[in-house]
Amino acid sequence: MKDYKKIGLTFIVALLGAFVAIWAYTSFFEKPEVITVQQDQAMRYASLPSAPQGEAPDLTYAAENSVHAVVHVKVTSKQEVQQYHSNPFYEWFYGDRNPRQQQPRLRQGAGSGVILSADGFIVTNNHVIDGADDIQVVLNDNRQYEAKLIGTDPTTDIAVLKIEEDDLPHLKFGNSDALKLGEWVLAVGNPFNLTSTVTAGIVSAKSRNIGINRVDMGIESFIQTDAAVNPGNSGGALVNMNGELVGINTAIASRTGSYAGYSFAVPASIVGKVVDDLKQFGQVQRALLGVMIQDVDAKLAEEKDIDVIEGVYIREVNENSAAEEADIESGDIILNVDGVTVNSTAQLQEQISQHRPGDVVKVLIKRDGNSKQIKVTLRNMHGDTEIVKASDNRFLGARFEQLTENEKYQLRISHGLKITDLSKGKLKDAGLKEGFIITDVNKEEVESVNDFKRIVNRADGGILIEGKYSTGEPAYFVFGTK
Structure with a gap:
């Protein structure tokens, strides 16, 4: 019992000693100064950042690299106008009039073009210069030249012009096949005659067929973007972030005639081949498989008992064609060309259009559920492999x-x-x-x-x-x- 009293007394003495020490320190020594630090930035949760950490893409290099290589294309054409003299007696009975004379009427139009070489070769759309009697090219520094038409290809809506000048700024072709969905691109052109206009957007889709090119054997495999494109942009440049030419702006999806959200460009993979053909041969060397094709969709898969929806279905093989020679059959499904997957007719056309008659391609087909690779020697529209040069007309x-x-x-x-x-x-x-x-x-x-x-x-x-x-x-x- 004495031990418990002794321990309790010791505890009380120690406690009183502590209070006495605290009282003495606060009474006879200086009080510490309390400093409040105000932070400029708001507090953040570590797991929930208050703002995106990435930066917006820098497109200034691509814009500066391309704007001087894009030109304004002005065209003038003559249209014959039928004039009539009035003959009320004749018109009363027959509702017709007799022609008197024809007088030409000038029609003016404008678009864009892209300089491809220092010596003045320019690519534009065929519909920009179609029917033109006079073609003028205005550079970004306002120098103006008369352009010579080198050649056209309505099937891809591409035309090549030439001006006589040296040391011109120009664009190099980029790899349009390497473009990815969501990748930033720039559209450079002259909408509404507003020269040197640059707009930005992303790649919205690839190998798009919109049914605008209605010429025989027309090829459509457009790059779709949401970069603003308007009348006058046709023939202008679509460039990637490296300032390389990846497409030629050609069309817009619109009910008003002005930009409504989507624009379409011919990919550089097609443009480059067409330009080379026109410069080298005077006309495009069109290579053909010689097949009638259609997309594989759910309806076709059910109809033909196709197990996987993929590739391009061959409905018919033409006689004396490259496909017939290579033993490709109707009902086969083309899965890829030279290792590039094709899941639509537009994708297949794009891959074949990069070749000339006589080129050999490797085609992977599926027949009766089994895959088979076939080498095909492409032919021209006449059924042979001859390269045809433009004649003297x-x-x-x-x-x-x-x-x-x-x-x-x-x-x-x-x-x-x-x-x-x-x-x-x-x-x-x-x-x-x-x-x-x-x-x-x-x-x-x-x-x-x-x-x-x-x-x-x-x-x-x-x-x-x-x-x-x-x-x-x-x-x-x-x-x-x-």
Whole structure:
């Protein structure tokens, strides 16, 4: 009991000693100064950052690198206008008028173009210069030049121009196949005649077919972006963040005629090949598999008992085609070309369009559930591998030129060749006139002088020429080959 009292007394003494020490320190020594620190930044939770940590992409280099290589393309064309004199008595009975004379009316248009080389080769859209009688190119520094048309390809809506100048700023081609969805791109052009305009967006889709190119064998495999593009941007540049040309801006999806959210560009993989062909051969060397194709969707998969929705379905194989020669069959499904996956007709067209007749490609097909790789030697539209160069546009005493898309539209035809000059020769002797448009020779369609020559040179006997005058009046002529 004494021990407990002794321990309790010791505890009380120690406690009193502590109080006495605290009282003495606070009474006889200086009090500490309390400093409040005000922070400039708000407190943040470590696990929930209050703002994104990444930075917006810097597009200044790409813009500066491309804006000086994009030009303003101005075109002037002449349109024939039919004038009439009034004859009330005639019109009362027949509701028609008699033509008096034709006077040309000037039509002006504008678009954009991209300089591809220091010596003045320029790429633009075919629809920008289609039917133009005069083409002017204005550089970013306001220098102006008359441009020469090197060649056009309506199937891809691409045209190549040339101006006489050296040391021009120009763009290099980038890899459009490497573009990824969500990647930043710039559209550079001259919308509404506002020169040197740059807009930014992302890649929204690839290999898009929008049904705008309605020419025979037209190719559509557009890069879709949300970069603002308006009338006047056609033919301008689509560039990546490295300032490389990855596409030529061509179309917009709009009900008003102005930008409504989506724009479309021909990919550089197609543009580069077309430009090289036009510069080297004067016309595009179109390689074909020779098949009728369609996308594989749920409906087709059910109809044909296809286990996996993938690839491109072959509905029909053309006779004397590259596909027939390689033993490709209808019902086969093309999975890839040279290792590049194709899951739509647009993707397949894009891959094949990068080649020329005579090129060999590796095609992976699926047949009866099994995969098989086949080597295919591509052919041209005539069924051979010949590379065809542009001729001098003279044959049988006549000079020709290809029809513009506007002329085809006015005459409601899809093909044809117009006589622009006629001298002594078989065509003049047969009764053909300048301005006559040849559409078919021996029941075969003609689109170029090479087509005309090929049909005539292999003919055995007479030649039947069918066509129309510029008024739309049809006519035909016959003459012998000897």
